[in-house]
Amino acid sequence: MTAPRIAPQPRPGVLQVAAYVPGPPAASGHRSFKLSSNESVLGPTPLAVEAFHGAATSLHVYPDSTATALRTQLQISHGIPACQIVCGAGSDELLKLIGYCYLRDGDEAIFSRYAFVSYLINTLAAGATPVVVDEQDYRVDLGAMLERVTSRTRVVFLANPNNPTGTYVPRQEIIEFHRRLPQNVLLVLDEAYAEYVTRDDYGSCLALAAAAPNVVVLRTFSKIYGLAALRLGWCAASPPIVQALQRIRPPFSVSSAAALAGVAAIGDLAHLEAALRHNERWRPWLAAQIAALGYGVTPSVTNFLLLHFDPRAGESGIWAFNALAEQGLILRPVDNYELPHSLRLTVGTAEANQLVVDGLRTLRRRTAAS
Numbered sequence: 001m002t003a004p005r006i007a008p009q010p011r012p013g014v015l016q017v018a019a020y021v022p023g024p025p026a027a028s029g030h031r032s033f034k035l036s037s038n039e040s041v042l043g044p045t046p047l048a049v050e051a052f053h054g055a056a057t058s059l060h061v062y063p064d065s066t067a068t069a070l071r072t073q074l075q076i077s078h079g080i081p082a083c084q085i086v087c088g089a090g091s092d093e094l095l096k097l098i099g100y101c102y103l104r105d106g107d108e109a110i111f112s113r114y115a116f117v118s119y120l121i122n123t124l125a126a127g128a129t130p131v132v133v134d135e136q137d138y139r140v141d142l143g144a145m146l147e148r149v150t151s152r153t154r155v156v157f158l159a160n161p162n163n164p165t166g167t168y169v170p171r172q173e174i175i176e177f178h179r180r181l182p183q184n185v186l187l188v189l190d191e192a193y194a195e196y197v198t199r200d201d202y203g204s205c206l207a208l209a210a211a212a213p214n215v216v217v218l219r220t221f222s223k224i225y226g227l228a229a230l231r232l233g234w235c236a237a238s239p240p241i242v243q244a245l246q247r248i249r250p251p252f253s254v255s256s257a258a259a260l261a262g263v264a265a266i267g268d269l270a271h272l273e274a275a276l277r278h279n280e281r282w283r284p285w286l287a288a289q290i291a292a293l294g295y296g297v298t299p300s301v302t303n304f305l306l307l308h309f310d311p312r313a314g315e316s317g318i319w320a321f322n323a324l325a326e327q328g329l330i331l332r333p334v335d336n337y338e339l340p341h342s343l344r345l346t347v348g349t350a351e352a353n354q355l356v357v358d359g360l361r362t363l364r365r366r367t368a369a370s
């Protein structure tokens with residue numbers, strides 16, 4: 001047999017994926033602020049750092065494959081049975097497993113126009129077809145999503161609150177949406193920013209994930225817990241879903257250091273409170289100041305804001321990005337979301353927040369003068 005003279009070919013869906021673009025790093029040199037990845041300004045609790053160092057004495061030992069101690073802590077703090085929890089190397093790993101387990105060629109996955117980009121990547125990677133539903137004012141339209149459900153729909157991805165928009169859906173609307181969703185469709189609720197939300201009508205759907213046969217709720221230690229570098233996330237779901245994910249997950253993807261730090265982080269409620277208070281103080285301040293300069297700001301319940309520049313005034317996201325980056329202020333371009341006139345801004349330190357407002361004021365003067 002003559003060998004075909006072509007190089008190895010990946011699955012077709014893989015070639016449709018545009019590689020993930022991470023938030024730009026802080027520029028080297030002093031006075032640079034990375035406001036591009038929604039990281040916690042306060043960083044992790046010192047208790048987590050201490051636990052991380054403690055892991056150094058047993059680097060030769062494989063981690064506990066299912067992170068039992070961490071799942072036990074999560075059970076205590078969230079009331080979800082430990083056997084209904086799966087931990088992963090960031091919630092991103094769990095999203096990948098969900099896509100692999102529940103999507104195949106010809107299936108459809110539904111998500112909204114400005115949904116977190118991982119859903120598109122994992123849908124395409126699994127060979128499935130993305131069904132993208134328009135939003136209203138950067139808000140998810142659950143009614144429109146329901147209308148797009150077909151016999152081919154297998155998964156609905158929903159970040160609540162969503163990144164990069166910062167908007168949310170009230171808990172009751174999700175419960176209603178789930179009630180009307182066919183039971184063979186998996187509802188994936190990504191609650192990466194849940195701890196930041198203080199609205200009365202917002203609520204985590206962890207209890208729904210524990211009770212329903214077709215709901216997964218994803219949580220992460222990367223955001224308010226300040227442990228993004230360690231790669232630690234988890235999800236709650238019905239036992240059959242948990243078992244499916246466990247079958248194919250890399251058995252040691254959660255390092256001992258990450259699991260230990262996670263347990264310590266859960267234990268420091270005061271640190272969590274402090275991170276929340278900082279955000280509650282500065283996000284509304286940033287939103288008000290930036291709106292007063294005449295820029296569009298989408299109302300956010302998270303630790304970031306989506307800012308909108310004015311194309312009629314010749315402004316673009318990359319234009320604002322470059323001008324702010326010159327001053328060491330690194331925001332997140334969102335062209336990959338087809339939002340070329342917007343930037344995403346993470347709430348920073350008091351100093352960084354003040355500098356961002358000053359920088360935007362200078363920009364405004366520049367466009368007003370030209």
Ligand SMILES: *Cc1c(COP(=O)(O)O)cnc(C)c1O
Nearest residue numbers: 090091092116163192220222233
């Ligand atoms: C940051 C983020 C995550 C977290 O990803 P990790 O892999 O846990 O770091 C998940 N979903 C959304 C919407 C996010 O913004």
